[in-house]
Amino acid sequence: MRIAILGGTGDLGKGLALRWAERHEITIGSRFREKAEALAQEYLRVARENYGKDYLGKIRGAENGEAAEKAEVAVLTIPGRHVLSLVSGLRGELDNKIVISPVVPLGKEEGCFLWDPRVLTDNGHLSAAELVQARLPRSRVVSALHTVSAATLADLGRRPEADVLVASDDRPSAGIVSSMVEEIPNLRALYAGPLRVSRMTESVTPLLLNLATYAKARNPSVKIAEF
Numbered sequence: 535m536r537i538a539i540l541g542g543t544g545d546l547g548k549g550l551a552l553r554w555a556e557r558h559e560i561t562i563g564s565r566f567r568e569k570a571e572a573l574a575q576e577y578l579r580v581a582r583e584n585y586g587k588d589y590l591g592k593i594r595g596a597e598n599g600e601a602a603e604k605a606e607v608a609v610l611t612i613p614g615r616h617v618l619s620l621v622s623g624l625r626g627e628l629d630n631k632i633v634i635s636p637v638v639p640l641g642k643e644e645g646c647f648l649w650d651p652r653v654l655t656d657n658g659h660l661s662a663a664e665l666v667q668a669r670l671p672r673s674r675v676v677s678a679l680h681t682v683s684a685a686t687l688a689d690l691g692r693r694p695e696a697d698v699l700v701a702s703d704d705r706p707s708a709g710i711v712s713s714m715v716e717e718i719p720n721l722r723a724l725y726a727g728p729l730r731v732s733r734m735t736e737s738v739t740p741l742l743l744n745l746a747t748y749a750k751a752r753n754p755s756v757k758i759a760e761f
């Protein structure tokens with residue numbers, strides 16, 4: 535599959551690119567072509583070291599618009615406060631495509647992490663993924679990957695067991711994204727419901743950050759227990 539990782543020059547983009555490069559054609563998107571090309575070369579070197587010298591995968595760099603245009607699936611690895619302006623400028627390029635939102639609107643009050651969609655828009659009570667869907671009415675937005683740490687993904691030797699909560703109004707697209715998630719060793723995707731459920735799944739990340747702070751939990755993630 536052709537996957538564009540928009541803002542793929544950052545932490546989460548690197549981790550996802552390294553994991554998905556084993557099987558997919560990856561384009562690292564950036565506001566700056568040269569930056570994207572340089573990091574794509576760097577990720578390719580790491581992928582070759584890990585997947586063996588016969589590895590034939592493709593990782594290239596491009597501006598976000600070009601990356602989005604050529605992709606079948608685009609991932610928004612962009613800080614919350616910038617994501618709506620970015621997608622508003624890429625409506626045509628993202629039409630009829632799956633768009634994955636791992637975006638967590640993260641606020642902080644008196645040292646406590648909070649889910650705060652006002653990071654994206656002043657009058658917000660909707661999730662980041664719903665706001666993205668409203669800006670991209672002809673795309674199929676899937677909300678996922680909020681609780682997987684970028685550092686863990688980028689360390690290809692690590693295979694932490696965790697669940698990834700997936701929300702989307704388009705069930706087939708959620709299925710495709712779930713398969714992509716489960717290509718990453720030891721991750722299990724769970725469909726949690728329509729896109730409005732993203733208000734809850736996005737808010738799990740600040741909860742985990744608070745557990746790291748107050749309960750001293752080390753690298754906390756999500757694993758749903760079934761009794």
Ligand SMILES: NC(=O)c1ccc[n+]([C@@H]2O[C@H](COP(=O)([O-])OP(=O)(O)OC[C@H]3O[C@@H](n4cnc5c(N)ncnc54)[C@H](OP(=O)(O)O)[C@@H]3O)[C@@H](O)[C@H]2O)c1
Pocket residue numbers: 541542543544545546547563564565566569570610611612613614616620636637638639679680681682683684685
């Ligand atoms: N880090 C994590 O562990 C993690 C885990 C789960 C979910 N997330 C979510 O994933 C998203 C990305 O997180 P991250 O830690 O990878 O972010 P990041 O490293 O801080 O930034 C990612 C990229 O965003 C681009 N960017 C910055 N300002 C921009 C602007 N004004 N317009 C357009 N692009 C801009 C930059 O790319 P260029 O300069 O190359 O354009 C940057 O490399 C966030 O929404 C976060 O909530 C992160």
